[in-house]
């Protein structure tokens with residue numbers, strides 16, 4: 001989210017530009033309904049030097065917030081299309097988004113080559 005949906009506790013220099021208030025208008029109408037817009041600060045982005053166990057716990061907590069968010073699908077697709085390099089968006093971590101994008105690229109390449117694909121079509 002344009003974190004603004006969720007506000008990061010990271011230092012300003014490390015906050016992804018896509019999540020700054022100036023970019024809110026580019027996020028689309030879904031942004032106003034983001035559950036994380038006002039709450040959950042600090043859940044969605046890793047502080048520097050976060051231990052692995054703490055990161056996994058924080059990410060699971062963020063995903064629980066996303067699970068009750070009415071704009072999860074829109075948020076996730078936004079993060080994939082941008083692509084957003086950091087944080088939890090639409091219930092996916094950055095690593096999970098990289099996997100989705102990799103699968104989409106392979107599916108697109110297979111389709112271009114006329115090969116069958118099992119990839120789920122892009123949303124929106």
Ligand code: SF4
Nearest residue numbers: 034036066069075090
């Ligand atoms: S899906 Fe998660 S990250 Fe996206 S707007 Fe909703 S709560 Fe925020």
